[in-house]
Amino acid sequence: EIVMTQSPATLSVSPGERATLSCRASQSISNNLAWYQQKPGQAPRLLIYFASTRATGIPARFSGSGSGTEFTLTISSLQSEDVAVYCCQHYGGWPRTFGQGTKVEIK
Amino acid sequence: QVQLVQSGAEVKMPGASVKVSCKASGYTFTNYYIHWVRQAPGQGLEWMGRINPDTDVTNFAQQFQGRITVTRDTSISTAYMELSGLTSGDTAVYFCARAVIHGGHFDLWGRGSLVTVSS
Numbered sequence: 003e004i005v006m007t008q009s010p011a012t013l014s015v016s017p018g019e020r021a022t023l024s025c026r027a028s029q030s031i032s033n034n035l036a037w038y039q040q041k042p043g044q045a046p047r048l049l050i051y052f053a054s055t056r057a058t059g060i061p062a063r064f065s066g067s068g069s070g071t072e073f074t075l076t077i078s079s080l081q082s083e084d085v086a087v088y089c090c091q092h093y094g095g096w097p098r099t100f101g102q103g104t105k106v107e108i109k
Numbered sequence: 110q111v112q113l114v115q116s117g118a119e120v121k122m123p124g125a126s127v128k129v130s131c132k133a134s135g136y137t138f139t140n141y142y143i144h145w146v147r148q149a150p151g152q153g154l155e156w157m158g159r160i161n162p163d164t165d166v167t168n169f170a171q172q173f174q175g176r177i178t179v180t181r182d183t184s185i186s187t188a189y190m191e192l193s194g195l196t197s198g199d200t201a202v203y204f205c206a207r208a209v210i211h212g213g214h215f216d217l218w219g220r221g222s223l224v225t226v227s228s
Contacts, residue, residue, distance in 0.1 A: 003171075036214035038154075045204055045221055046154065051214035089154060093213020097170040098144070098156040 004028050004092055008101035014109040021077040023088055023104045030070045031094030037066055037075045040103075041086045049088075050075065082108060111135035113143075113205050113219035120225045126193040129222045131205030138186035139163040142208040144215060145179060145190045147201040155201075159208070160188055195226045 005028040015021045025035065033053040038046035048057040050066035053073055063078040077084055089103040116130040131143060144159040158169035160179045167179050178191040188205060203222045206215035 034213060038215075045218035046206075046215070047218070048214055048216050051212065051216075057214075057216065091154070091156075091214070093208075096168060098213065100146075100154040100156065102153045 003097060004031060004095055004099055006090055006092055006099050006101035008088075008090060008104050010104060011102075012105045012107065014107050015077075015080045016109045017082065018079050019109075021080050021084070021106055023075040023077075023106070025068075025073040025075070025090035025101050027071045027073070027092055027094070031092045033069045034092055034094035035066075035068070035073050036091045036093065037064075038089050038091065039084075039086045040089065046089070077106070080106070080108070111217060113207060113217055115203075115205060115219040115222045118223040118225070120227065121195050123196055123226055123228055125195050125226075126191055127195060127224050128189055128191040129203050129205075129224070131188045131190070131219050133186040133188070133207070136207075138181075138183060141210065141217075143179075143181070143188040144206045144208055145177075146204045146206055146215075148204070148221075149198075149201040152201075154204075157190070157203075162188065192224075195224075197226050200224065200226045 007026045009024045035053045037050040040046040054066045065076045067074050087103040087105050090101040114132045139162045142159050145157040147155050160167045162181045176193045181188045205219045207217040
């Protein structure tokens with residue numbers, strides 16, 4: 003099983019500042035990685051797939067990068083509506099697994 | 110409207126089974142996989158399994174083998190997940206999610222079905 007490890011667990015960022023979230027896979031998954039945003043009481047929402055492709059309707063301030071085992075989600079200018087938990091998910095093999103999530107809050 | 114509509118909350122006794130439904134609308138049901146993901150209170154997301162609605166082929170996470178069944182009814186564009194031998198550890202929100210055939214990301218999610226296991 004591929005283990006996905008996210009850091010940090012919590013990230014406090016001032017409005018308008020950059021937020022950088024990391025996700026590491028225990029083995030290479032090429033670019034088979036997605037990022038999701040989840041707000042309390044809601045289902046996850048797809049942000050990024052194939053490591054760097056923004057999903058439909060996702061603002062340009064969200065970007066993804068990386069391949070192999072190291073991946074990054076960047077929010078270029080944090081907005082209040084971006085407060086949420088962000089998790090990564092691989093689809094480079096079976097079973098699919100998720101990271102434990104990074105909680106992004108406003109400083 | 111493209112959506113996945115799930116069945117409502119359930120309360121079950123330990124040892125019982127639960128069956129959650131996921132009705133697709135607004136797209137061709139057989140063109141996308143349906144996956145099941147659960148989230149225990151305050152915890153992360155856990156992938157459980159998937160079905161190819163076109164071929165009825167299923168894959169499951171090892172930890173659920175033997176007590177999970179995923180089926181579909183193409184005539185009503187609905188997938189089902191049944192979990193047996195429930196324990197308090199199965200208390201969670203159960204989501205269905207759509208995945209493209211040539212990819213593995215989940216681009217459409219149901220709102221979730223809360224299953225509470227309690228005596």
